[in-house]
Amino acid sequence: MHQGLYAKWMYAWETALTTRDTNRIVRPLEWGFDWLEGDSPLTAIASGDGDLRRMADLNAAIVAHADEFFSYETPADFRIEQRHPQLFPTNVRPETLAQDAELKRQAETGELEEAEFLRFTSAVRTRYAENDQVNARWYPAPEPSAKEKAKRQGKPKQAIVVMPQWNADAFSHNALCTLFNRFGISALRLSKPYHDIRRPAELERSDYAVSSNIGRTLQACRQAVVDIRSCLDWLEQQGYEQFGVLGTSLGSCYAFIAAAFDARLKVCAFNHASTWFGDVVWQGQSTRHIRAAFEQAGLTQEQVRELFAVISPMSYMQRFAAHPKRTLVVHATYDLTFPLELSLDVLKNFDALGIDYVSKVLPCGHYTTGETPFKYLDGWYLGSFVHGAFKKLARG
Template sequence: MLSRLYAKWMFSWETALTTRDTNRIVRPLEWGFDWLKDFSPLANLSTDYADDLQRMTAINDVIVNHSEEFFGYDTPTDFRLETRHPQLFPTNVRPETLAQDAELKRKAEEGELEEAEFLRFTSPIRTRYPENDIVNARWYPAPELTDKQKAKQGRRPKQAIIVMPQWNADAFSHNALCTLFNRFGISALRLSKPYHDIRRPAELERSDYAVSANVGRTIEACRQAVVDIRSCLDWLESQGYEQFGVLGTSLGSCYAFIAAAHDSRLKVCAFNHASTWFGDVVWTGQSTRHIREAFQQAGLTQDLVRQIFTGISPMSYMQRFAASPKRVLVIHATYDLTFLREFSLDVLANFDQYGVDYVSKVLPCGHYTTGETPYKYMDGWYMGSFVYQAFKRLAEQQQAIP
């Protein structure tokens, strides 16, 4: 009886959180072949296909079969650190959020806000939005060890983690995690996903272009995110870092998974809400109901939406992900209405099948309620303790090598 009441309360709370924003826009289906022309000649509309659905499905098959090329890149040559006042870049128009944004701007203008360092470089994947193509990652370097600490710990490898927050995150989301990792001696890059915060085109209130009813653009956004993660690893290596991890939440976990599947340097992976098929989440999730509506208006079904997003689905790269050793955390929520529980359990079942070394943690809440008290502290504990232990083990393994 109590469990049913709790579930009812949780689903009601979750639904309230996912429906409070009024600026979600239903945009019509666009196949977006022009976004993929640089990769596949099948995107050329002069090629002979019965319909656009068949063409997009074929392109996804090519992406999966040639993913090393699709997610490949040339290392950027313009890495630089910039110092500026951090900004919120809100994605909703709720009064409390706008007030927070105004207060931060006031503090910056009056010199009450500390400046922060940001890694900037040009993404190897170019879009039609110049602001989106300048990658942005807030830099949290771990403090240098004192001589006493060095003497006690011995030679410790420099370690760093890339952090990717959820879809439509503002620029302050997950920053507290980065400062926590610093306390463990782990540096952090809090990476802004494509079309997010400072990378968001001026025409948008939300980060809609990262996931939308424009299929080609959504696929290209994932490609860019994965390449940006790998480029950040290149910069970290140039700074003397030796051991690397990635943490992703929700959409960020999808990007982080695909990056880890294609880059063996990522030995520590934390997935905060995970799923197997990108299209299933789009179709069933509360936060993407406006995108599903566009697909339904065009006559698509859940199975067809799964097909047109196969190229950016973690399930497509499960075997590749498992091929190199890594320590993995998967967190899912029992009452999740955005990444349904069954999809997260499917991730765990596949990890078992492929022999992935993972830890599973379960939150007694939903997707959006993960960010609410007390669940956010549980979530932070799971992520923080895992990252600490995983990097500690990595360091011990390296120190044991003669």
């Protein structure tokens, strides 16, 4: 009985959090073939009759030749910028707007310190100049004391790329980066495509990262994966030798695919994970407005799964398993955004492929992960795993 009451309470809390924002927009289905033109000659492979079959065939063709789709040239304009941090909120709730205004006031009066940001032009170009300027807040590990230097002699320089959730503001996950610094691990907190400073002025939310425009959503994932790998290139140029990636929700999807295609990523933390991108869009509370567009166009869940195969972790499970790495998967029992069965499917596939992983379970939902007390439990899982995994990696 108590279990039932707790579940009912948790589902009600989760639903309240996923419905409090009123600026989600139902946009009509767009196939978005034009967003993939020039990305790859694979666009010419699709031969199906009709837009639905053509896009499904294109997904299958790209998955079969994914090395080409996620290939890139290292950017040539890496630079560090100093500027005041800004919030870039994605909701219009009064408390959020007040926080944004206060940060701007502090910047104007000199109360807010400037921060360092890695900037460069993405190797994947879109129609938005602001989106194509990659942004990653830089958290270099502090220089150790003389005593600590002696203890760390011979230890490789280590760094992690951190990718927050969909529609995260620019302060999300910054606390994790400062925590990693305490372990001697540097961190790049990467802004995903169409997020915070990369968000086009026409948007209130980061809608173009995931939307009812299929081609644009696929391209956003490609850009995110390439941006992660480009960050590793810059870190290597700075003398770093061992690398990890941490992603939450949508960031977890991007992080998984990056790790599947880049053997340099030896430490992986997936904070909420799923096998099929399309199933999350169809079943998740956070994407009800996108499902509505697909239903209006007469699509089914199975068809939507096919249309997003290119950006589904399930498509690259064997590739992910091909190189040894230390992996954490965190999922939530009462998740209404990444349904539980999809997270358990990740673990099932990891078991089948013999992937070395640690599983941690949160007694909450997707959005409630960011609420007290669950955010502290999640932070403990992520922090302790990353610390221990990098420690073992250095010894190895």
